[in-house]
Amino acid sequence: MNNQFKDWKSNLDRFFGHDFWGDFEGMMKPSIPYINMYQYDNEVLCYVSIPGMNHPKDIEVFVDHATLTLKGKIEINHRGGHQIKAEIADGTFERTIDLPFPVRSDKIDATYKNGLLIVQLHRYISDHTRQNPVQIRHLEDE
Incomplete structure (x- = not known):
């Protein structure tokens, strides 16, 4: 055969x-690592599955305007034996994800626990695009 x-x-x-x-x-x-992304009005939450990571220093996270880049290695430590099934994608990765809007580089929160890296990003609003309240004149007062 x-x-x-x-x-x-x-x-x-x-x-x-x-x-x-x-x-x-x-x-x-498959693209690794696997990512779930959630968009809110002024925030993006990224859940990144990184099994086998011993310490967060083993992954690099970069944010540039409207992209998120992740670099690292998913390493499944096995000793001896012959692999008969391989469903968990592993190895060195570099993945860049487009974000739904530009984000602030000064307000990023990233945490890692139980195999999940959670990256919280906040929408960038420049002075030119910031919505300012509009004063409404009440004509009856004039």
């Missing part, structure tokens, strides 16, 4: 003129 797979892969590579299977395999690889 293994030789049939190799023949099939080789035929696809020849037919498409390049490493077809390698391209397809890259599409199937």
Whole structure:
């Protein structure tokens, strides 16, 4: 059966003129780490799943205007034995996520507990875009 797979892969590579299977395999690889993002009026909460991280210093978090970048390594420490199932994606990662709006660089809160990194970001509102209350004149008073 293994030789049939190799023949099939080789035929696809020849037919498409390049490493077809390698391209397809890259599409199937999951993005790590897994992220859930929640948007509020002036806040974004990012929950990042990082199993096996011993200490928060093992991950780098960068915020630039409207992007969040995470760099680090998910390392599953196993000793001996032969892996027969692999569902937890691990390895070195660098992932950049677009945020729904620009965020403040001076007001970021990040915590890590029980395998979850939680990053709290706050909307950047410049002086030019800040909403100011509008004074309403009451015509009956004039």
